[in-house]
Amino acid sequence: MPCVQYAFGLFDGSECVGVVTYGLPPNFAECEAWKPWPVLELNRLCVDCDRENASSTLVGRSLARLKQLHHGVIISYADMSIGHVGYIYQATNWTYTGIGGSGHPVYKMVDGSIKHPRHERTIPENEIASIEKSDGKHRYYFFAGNKHEQYTMRASLRFKVFPYPKGKTKRYDADHAIDIQKTLF
Numbered sequence: 001m002p003c004v005q006y007a008f009g010l011f012d013g014s015e016c017v018g019v020v021t022y023g024l025p026p027n028f029a030e031c032e033a034w035k036p037w038p039v040l041e042l043n044r045l046c047v048d049c050d051r052e053n054a055s056s057t058l059v060g061r062s063l064a065r066l067k068q069l070h071h072g073v074i075i076s077y078a079d080m081s082i083g084h085v086g087y088i089y090q091a092t093n094w095t096y097t098g099i100g101g102s103g104h105p106v107y108k109m110v111d112g113s114i115k116h117p118r119h120e121r122t123i124p125e126n127e128i129a130s131i132e133k134s135d136g137k138h139r140y141y142f143f144a145g146n147k148h149e150q151y152t153m154r155a156s157l158r159f160k161v162f163p164y165p166k167g168k169t170k171r172y173d174a175d176h177a178i179d180i181q182k183t184l185f
Helices: 028-033 054-069 087-091 117-122 147-155
Strands: 006-012 015-023 039-047 072-079 095-100 105-109 128-133 137-144
Touching: 006 054, 015 054, 028 039, 039 054, 054 087, 054 137, 137 147
Parallel strands: 039 072
Antiparallel strands: 006 015, 015 039, 072 137, 095 137, 105 128
16 A cells, blocks of 8 residues: 555546545655655546546646645656557656666466565565566656756656657556455554
């Protein structure tokens, strides 16, 4: 479960149909690299409604609110291995800096799932089918602050800026059963 510091919802009347959360990134090197600017990661986004542009509306409005609460860098990733390109980030004007994390080992499990190396201590060896190399993820940055702060953060960017990637994207079926964390603490 990711570290969540801010959570925003999208409502249809009184029904919550979407959630986006932001928190500390698991890669603390990212936080160190951006000092003195604080870093957040958009770590979860889920929208379950048919309204056009619902996801980008939720992310866009949450970023507008975050600009009031957090002056710093926000990072997010689009996982190519599961069919994501990052169109939500493109629609909300994030800066694209290419693919990060390619070549890292990932554990392909007997059941077909994939586990990240940070979980390797909790993975039973007999459940690992193979160890493969990651294709990486599309990396996006958003700079929250006033115009001067945004300029300063963008000037500190240590990666080259690239044109937005294009391609087919996969949408999830929200009707399937999901794993639920049974204990919070």
